[in-house]
Amino acid sequence: xxxxxxxxxxxxxxxxxxxxxxxxxxxxxxxxxxxxxxxxxxxxxxxxxxxxxxxxxxxxxxxxxxxxxxxxxxxxxxxxxxxxxxxxxxxxxxxxxxxxxxxxxxxxxxxxxxxxxxxxxxxxxxxxxxxxxxxxxxxxxxxxxxxxxxxxxxxxxxxxxxxxxxxxxxxxxxxxxxxxxxxxxxxxxxxxxxxxxxxxxxxxxxxxxxxxxxxxxxxxxxxxxxxxxxxxxxxxxxxxxxxxxxxxxxxxxxxxxxxxxxxxxxxxxxxxxxxxxxxxxxxxxxxxxxxxxxxxxxxxxxxxxxxxxxxxx
Amino acid sequence: xxxxxxxxxxxxxxxxxxxxxxxxxxxxxxxxxxxxxxxxxxxxxxxxxxxxxxxxxxxxxxxxxxxxxxxxxxxxxxxxxxxxxxxxxxxxxxxxxxxxxxxxxxxxxxxxxxxxxxxxxxxxxxxxxxxxxxxxxxxxxxxxxxxxxxxxxxxxxxxxxxxxxxxxxxxxxxxxxxxxxxxxxxxxxxxxxxxxxxxxxxxxxxxxxxxxxxxxxxxxxxxxxxxxxxxxxxxxxxxxxxxxxxxxxxxxxxxxxxxxxxxxxxxxxxxxxxxxxxxxxxxxxxxxxxxxxxxxxxxxxxxxxxxxxxxxxxxxxxxxxxxxxxxxxxxxxxxxxxxxxxxxxxxxxxxxxxxxxxxxxxxxxxxxxxxxxxxxxxxxxxxxxxxxxxxxxxxxxxxxxxxxxxxxxxxxxxxxxxxxxxxxxxxxxxxxxxxxxxxxxxxxxxxxxxxxxxxxxxxxxxxxxxxxxxxxxxxxxxxxxxxxxxxxxxxxxxxxxxxxxxxxxxxxxxxx
Numbered sequence: 025x026x027x028x029x030x031x032x033x034x035x036x037x038x039x040x041x042x043x044x045x046x047x048x049x050x051x052x053x054x055x056x057x058x059x060x061x062x063x064x065x066x067x068x069x070x071x072x073x074x075x076x077x078x079x080x081x082x083x084x085x086x087x088x089x090x091x092x093x094x095x096x097x098x099x100x101x102x103x104x105x106x107x108x109x110x111x112x113x114x115x116x117x118x119x120x121x122x123x124x125x126x127x128x129x130x131x132x133x134x135x136x137x138x139x140x141x142x143x144x145x146x147x148x149x150x151x152x153x154x155x156x157x158x159x160x161x162x163x164x165x166x167x168x169x170x171x172x173x174x175x176x177x178x179x180x181x182x183x184x185x186x187x188x189x190x191x192x193x194x195x196x197x198x199x200x201x202x203x204x205x206x207x208x209x210x211x212x213x214x215x216x217x218x219x220x221x222x223x224x225x226x227x228x229x230x231x232x233x234x235x236x237x238x239x240x241x242x243x244x245x246x247x248x249x250x251x252x253x254x255x256x257x258x259x260x261x262x263x264x265x266x267x268x269x270x271x272x273x274x275x276x277x278x279x280x281x282x283x284x285x286x287x288x289x290x291x292x293x294x295x296x297x298x299x300x301x302x303x304x305x306x307x308x309x310x311x312x313x314x315x316x317x318x319x320x321x322x323x324x325x326x327x328x329x330x331x332x333x334x335x336x337x
Numbered sequence: 338x339x340x341x342x343x344x345x346x347x348x349x350x351x352x353x354x355x356x357x358x359x360x361x362x363x364x365x366x367x368x369x370x371x372x373x374x375x376x377x378x379x380x381x382x383x384x385x386x387x388x389x390x391x392x393x394x395x396x397x398x399x400x401x402x403x404x405x406x407x408x409x410x411x412x413x414x415x416x417x418x419x420x421x422x423x424x425x426x427x428x429x430x431x432x433x434x435x436x437x438x439x440x441x442x443x444x445x446x447x448x449x450x451x452x453x454x455x456x457x458x459x460x461x462x463x464x465x466x467x468x469x470x471x472x473x474x475x476x477x478x479x480x481x482x483x484x485x486x487x488x489x490x491x492x493x494x495x496x497x498x499x500x501x502x503x504x505x506x507x508x509x510x511x512x513x514x515x516x517x518x519x520x521x522x523x524x525x526x527x528x529x530x531x532x533x534x535x536x537x538x539x540x541x542x543x544x545x546x547x548x549x550x551x552x553x554x555x556x557x558x559x560x561x562x563x564x565x566x567x568x569x570x571x572x573x574x575x576x577x578x579x580x581x582x583x584x585x586x587x588x589x590x591x592x593x594x595x596x597x598x599x600x601x602x603x604x605x606x607x608x609x610x611x612x613x614x615x616x617x618x619x620x621x622x623x624x625x626x627x628x629x630x631x632x633x634x635x636x637x638x639x640x641x642x643x644x645x646x647x648x649x650x651x652x653x654x655x656x657x658x659x660x661x662x663x664x665x666x667x668x669x670x671x672x673x674x675x676x677x678x679x680x681x682x683x684x685x686x687x688x689x690x691x692x693x694x695x696x697x698x699x700x701x702x703x704x705x706x707x708x709x710x711x712x713x714x715x716x717x718x719x720x721x722x723x724x725x726x727x728x729x730x731x732x733x734x735x736x737x738x739x740x741x742x743x744x745x746x747x748x749x750x751x752x753x754x755x756x757x758x759x760x761x762x763x764x765x766x767x768x769x770x771x772x773x774x775x776x777x778x779x780x781x782x783x784x785x786x787x788x789x790x791x792x793x794x795x796x797x798x799x800x801x802x803x804x805x806x807x808x809x810x811x812x813x814x815x816x817x818x819x820x821x822x823x824x825x826x827x828x829x830x831x832x833x834x835x836x837x838x839x840x841x842x843x844x845x846x847x848x849x
Contacts, residue, residue: 054729054733055729056729059732059737060729067471067475068767072470105386105387106386106387108523108538179573180573187579188571188579189577189579192540285567285570287540287564292538292539295539298727298728298729299729300729301386
């Protein structure tokens, strides 16, 4: 309980710090939201009245506290450029980012766990060598590059999907997931490769310990040793990585969204930064920070579940 | 239990994804000719990051799309003439101060209501409101009163004569919208051939044909404006069949398109140039500016940037503005590097002139042009540094604060008036971002504004263009080539002398 309280407090402090930094960053970079809106039609008077309307003429701290005050009451504000509620804008795009992240994460798990185990089981064997070599290559391919290759191969040459033919989830959910498959794959590949490597080495280390030998001597089959004894212990270091991978995938989806022309959160984030649309940028970044913190918290709790000897303080 | 459900869910998710992806079926990709004829997907390079209220919409990219939804009392046609729209006629008093508009009978808004004189008055008033300083349409500060004179008659009185008044009335900004509408930012209601249906941020804007349109009905039922922000994925979008039409294509991309597209060629109706900050010490000397003009080889720029397409320019006016355009100004400075060197030596800058070109990085044509300029200027001993900035930084530091030395950009006209191109060079203009200060020009422009006779006025505006050219206000380069890709399934695209995509003219090709 005490732990949860502590965690919660540190979470709030982190979020506050993130929001402050983002706010500050926007104050420092060149570009003015009012001018971004008026473009080349700006006249000094109109610029001034728009700045007043947007509340940009107030001192930095006043603006910050006003914003954070409204944010805490659930009012995320209105987008400067679109004139629609930031809450609506984000909730419309959230399913896209969630689906893509979950799909990519599921791919990481589905690929890496079986392969990691297989590789560890055949340590030093031919299969292990093949997996390890392949791993090394895939690990070093950045998602934007694999994204382009995938688009070229599956989109242009094989025509398994239409590049840029994104279908909205409320239009056709099946087609929507279908379109997300390849972007998710491009994000998942390097992460899965890293996971295989981590899991393999964790399992190999565990297999060399005394307790697997004891387990064998008690008459367990290799599979029993692997699945009921070694795997649990081997997963602990990998779990941290999975947590990191999940948050990485979420933020990495910004790039995949660009490459595959998916109008998700990342795309809004980028254009909002370019338009100096603070309310939108603030909300999305805070949301992402929040997810990162929560995932880390969950990973901590999971440790305990996997290994009761670990206590989180 | 929970664990199990989650596992199942994830499993299901992956399974569905796998099956749909592997079976190769994808909603957007499936096209059959029948369905297509009443649906067109138009690619737009930029989302409407703007209010959808036509009075407040600032970006040209927004107005170009909203043109299909809104109309003013008058509107431009593709020849640049102003034709009656919500009004069926107008009369102008002899002194040019009183405009009497007769409204067309039974024009419907997209919400089904009939347009009344009150709607017209509230719309014009919204654009002329001076309570926050400059009104939304600056020229409307000239309006002294706007009154109803009968059910279908609206009288607008001006303080001063303004021959361009009808052009402002015909702009999308002066569109007629329902009086008292409070959600205009997000729910545009106009009188145009298409009705707004929905939008999804960074994704699309959907419109459908308005059946109760007063004029010639549109051909195509449903229009989706799809945001294709990434230039590289754009060609794939077109070739892959996700987009049927795309305007403002650079030549390099148009060349990559498959044979299923017709490429229409026009010009962008803007003046691309190396704009010089006249407050930057070397550029205060006319000889230096002229030297730059002589040093630039426009043929080469056009060849490299757009495969020789585009129109070379010599002043701040583009060819589609036929009435004012003077083609001979293009020959004011022919390519002559020797002369450029001489002029630089005369001005005392031989081999020691260096400056920075600040160029907005989101316009590849301008970036390319800047790079070629840098090479060409190097040959006459001028050192050029190129600084790429994103558009909003350009807006604030170059356009608004004028903290720059030179920039390559395209200047366009927001309406069909000569002043839209020329007013910015008056020394006291708010948008005179080059700090041009020439008493002779100010006098000529003012005289043009005051002139009542149309022919004499045109001549005075041309005089302004000549002054700009002769004083080498900027290094004028070209009106960029504009490529429009239209799928073979459609025909009927029309170029406007303004930033407009008129979808109502597009129809299914007969033999498809």
